[in-house]
Amino acid sequence: MSVPSSDSPDSPDSPDASGSSGSSDASGSAGAPGPSGPPASSAAATSVLVPYAGYLRVYEPLAAFPEPERSHWARYVRRPGPELPDAQDELRRSLAALVPVPPVPVPVQESAEAFVTTVDGTVLVCPWRTRLRGWLALAELEGGTLPAPVLDAMLPPVVRVQLTADHERWRTRNPDARPWIRDAAWRVPLRWFVLFADEEREYVPRGGGSGSGTGTAPGAGRPGSGAAPVLRYRTPMAQARRRLARALKALRESIEEGPMTEGLVEVGRWLEEFHPRALVELDYGGLVHAVGAEVLAADHSAADVAEGIEALRAGDGDAAMAAYERFAERWRAVRDLQFAN
DSSP states (O other), rough: OOOOOHHHHOOOOEEEESSSSSSSSOOOOOOOOOSSSTTTSSSSSSSSOOOOOOEEEEEEEGSSSSHHHHHHHHEEEEESSOOOOOHHHHHHHHHHHTTSSSSSSSSSSSOOOEEEEEETTTEEEEOOOOOHHHHHHHHHHHHSSHHHHHHHSEEEEEHHHHHHHHHHHHHHHHHOBBBBEEETTTOOHHHHHTTTOOGGEEOOOSOSOSSSEEOOOOOOOOTTTTTTOEEEEEHHHHHHHHHHHHHHHHHHHHHHHSSSHHHHHHHHHHHSSTTOOEEEEEOOOOGGGGGGHHHHHHOOOHHHHHHHHHHHHTOOOOHHHHHHHHHHHHHHHHHHGGGGE
């Protein structure tokens, strides 16, 4: 559906004559994104905040994109007018697409939007790829724990069958597609924090602006007295890969293969798909609206994870368990909020 999935991939496409999805050329190579969703000035872009998910994003330099997509993003970052959209804009547009009957959980065309930032004078782009992420979110829903009657009421079977068929046709033309954005509802997975160091943490309280980086702050809203708080980490791709490799080595030397190591391997494979000079960002996104300012200010989850990994490397199981318990307790409290009245 248009609401992003927690793990996903992509390349832009355009609808074929039948209205189903296809790539922009016969060979299946990526073309420039097509328009998708209402503009930011539409009714979908309200002042209502849309929680509660965290995001892992990759921003790549323009050189990483093939033509004609590279030219599209070059024009995009230079366009005049209002500010570039943020994560709340993306979610509002996605949710607006679920209002019609029947709903439109996956856009007819791929999104032409992206998050943009600048590091040391280099423009970096993180495409939304809303259509691809919508398909993958749908697959997660069908394989999840949602009761069948509830799923059928949300998305009628006939709609899901058509969307699945569209996705399968598209995948045959775009077998190497992958997303630039991953998300997780009501949590930030421990394996994401492995990529970052505490000194890369950026916390801006409510109304404090858009963070210390240059460019858009996707989860933050617009600067001003009412701007939402920001809590995020950013690191170069090379550093993220090094930290992941060190953590994986420490885990394999200390514990048996299992969900923890498998999760790191999967994230590592995803990172390998991107340009070596890319930027990796962990953004608390809508989760900043689920907890108070004091909790956010005291949240140093990346430090807890790094401390636990170092303890494992040193053979100190007690210290590793203590760090893990601090992390788990913090995020258990956040996840419990989804069941509160």
